[in-house]
Amino acid sequence: MTAPIEPTPADAPRLNFVEERVQSDQAAGRHGGRVHTRFPPEPNGYLHIGHAKAICVNFGLAQRFGGRCNLRFDDTNPTTESVEYVESIQKDVRWLGFDWEDRLYFASGFFESIYGFAEELVRKGLAYVCDLDGEAMRAHRGTLTAAGTPSPWRERSVEENLDLLRRMRAGEFPEGARTLRAKIDMASPNMNLRDPVLYRILHADHHRTGAAWRIYPTYDYAHPLCDALEHITHSICTLEFENHRPLYDWVRDNCSTPSKPEQIEFARLNITYTVLSKRKLLRLVNEKHVAGWDDPRLPTLSGLRRRGYTPSAIRTFCERIGVAKFGSTIDVVQLENALRDDLNKTAPRAMAVLRPLRVVIENYPEGAGEELDAVNNPEDPTAGTRKVPFSRELYIERDDFRADAPKDYFRLAPGKEVRLRYAYFVTAKSFRTDPATGEVVEVLCTYDPATRGGNAPDGRKVKGTIHWVSAEHSIAAPVRLYDHLFGTEFPEEVPEGQDFLVNLNPKSLEVLEGARLEPSLAKLAPGSTVQFERHGYFCADAVDSRPGAPVFNRAVSLRDSWAKVEKKQQNKKAAAK
C-alpha cells in the first residue's frame, strides 16, 4: 500500500482515541495482533470531504499499525445505488492517494453467506418472519419512552419461519409483505433492539447481482457480517451508529462468523459555510443549484479536485482536524489553509491582471519591447526563472490605482512611485476618466530606466510592488472566482419551516471575462495549478480548458492583510461620523 501519511514521529505520538484503542488491542494481542480496517461507502452518491476524513482514518490506521484496509461497497439497497457511483468512488479514493490493492469487496458479493446466517438465526429461534406492514410495525415498536409490543408473528415455529424465509427469497410474496426480524427485546430502551428488520422483500434489480435476489439485507444485519467475513478487526464508523453497536454485537455473536470485529465510532466532519450530507448534496445537484457533482463550489472530492485542491492538502487537513467523539464544526479556513500551505511550496507563480486598467509609460519608446526575468517560485530555487514581455502599454489591476489614495495605500496613485514587479519603478503622472461614469480608464506614467529588474541603483525604496502584463502580449482567459456556496456559517440552521437552500450564497460564482494573463499561461496543462501573484491559487479547469485557451478556477485566494487594514480604516471612518 502507498504511504501518503507521514509516519508519526516516535518522540511525538499524539495518537487519537481510535489509534490508542487499536494500539492497545494490538499490544494485548487481540485479533491475533492484526489490524484490518475498511472504508465502506454506499454507492449512492459522490464522496465528499467528510468521507475523506473516514478514508484517512481507516487507511491511516492500517498504515500506522502495519495492517490492511479494504474498500467495500455497502450496496445493500439496490433502489438508490448505481455503477456511476461505484466508479466515481474508486476514482476518488485513488486520487486521494490510497490503495486497497486486491481487496475490493461488495456487500452484495456476500449475499449468499449473509443469507446463510439468516437461516442459522432462524434455526436458533433468534429470527422470525413477520407479516406486519410498515405502518403496523411502527405502531408495535412503541416510542422513545414507551415499550413496544411483540408482533403477533413473533412465535412462529422454526419450520414455518424457514419455509417462509425461503419463499421470500424465491420471490413468492409481494414487496413489503413480510420481513425477517431478529427476535431480541421489544421493550429495550434502545430502539435498535426492538426486533429490527434483517431482510426486506424488494423486487428490485441490483446493479451487480441483477435479478438474483428478491430479498435484501439491511445495513444493521449485513454490516457486521461483511466485516467478519473480511476479517476486519476494527470497524470504524460515525457517531450516529453508536446506538447500533449493541445490535452489531448481537449479530456478530449470534452468527457463527469466522472473526469477531469490533465497532468504534468517531465524530463525523462538519465544516462552516457548507453542507456535508448526501441528501442535501443530492438536492443541490438535482435541483441544479450547482453545475453537477464536480461543481468547484461543492465539498465533494470531485468538486475540490476541479477547484484545484490537491490530495496532499486534503490529507493534511484531515490530519490537522484530529479524530474525537465531540461533534464539532471545523472552520472552513482550516481547509483553505491546508491548500495554501501545500500550493505555496509547489505552485509556480505567474502574473495575471483580473480587472485590467490601462497604463501607458509615456517615456518608454513607442514600438519598443523587451523581456524581463521573473522568478518562478521564490519558495523553490530549483523552479528557475522565465521571461516576461514588457512594453509601453500595460495593464495593471484596477485596485492598484487610486486617484484619491487613502492613508497606508502603498500602490499607484498620482505622484506616487511603485515597482512593477521584475520590471521598473514607475510614477503616475496623470490619469483619464470616462466622462460618463467618472471611472478611471487610463493611467499615464513615467518609468526610471535605471531601475530595470526592480532595483534602484541609488538605493531608493518604494513601498509597493504591483503586478502587470504587457497589453499587446497578454492573453485573455475567463477566470472564475468562487466564494462559499452558502452565505451563512451554519447553513443547516434555518428558521422554522424554511429550507437550507435559503442560505445559498447568490454570489458564490463570479466569472471574469476581461482578465489579461502573461503569455506563458496559454500553454498551462488543464488541471494544473499556478499562483497568480498577489491574488491566489488558480487551476486550469480540467473540463472547460482547450489547448492554448485555458479557463481558470480560483482554488483559494492569498491571505489579504490589506483588505483587513482597509476595512478597519472604513470602520473607523464610519464610527467617526
Next chain:
RNA sequence: UACCCCGUGGUGUAACGGUAACACAAGUGGUUUUGGUCCAUUCGUUCCUGGUUCGAAUCCAGGCGGGGUAACCA
C-alpha cells in the same frame, strides 16, 4: 420527557492524577521585489457544585448544557 454519547482559549485537537500543549483564527512587531511566505510576541481561573487526594482537565457523585436515537435508508 426513555436510552446512549459528549463538554479544555474564538475554532478544533492534546495533556492518561503532578503546575494546560499544538494548529488555525484574532492582535502586535520584524523581514520581504507577492500587503503572500517567513520570524517573534499576546490571547484559557479546563461547564457548574460538592467529594476523594499532599496534588484533579484527568477519579467519584449530583447538576447544567449540547448531540444522537422511534426507515422494510445507510
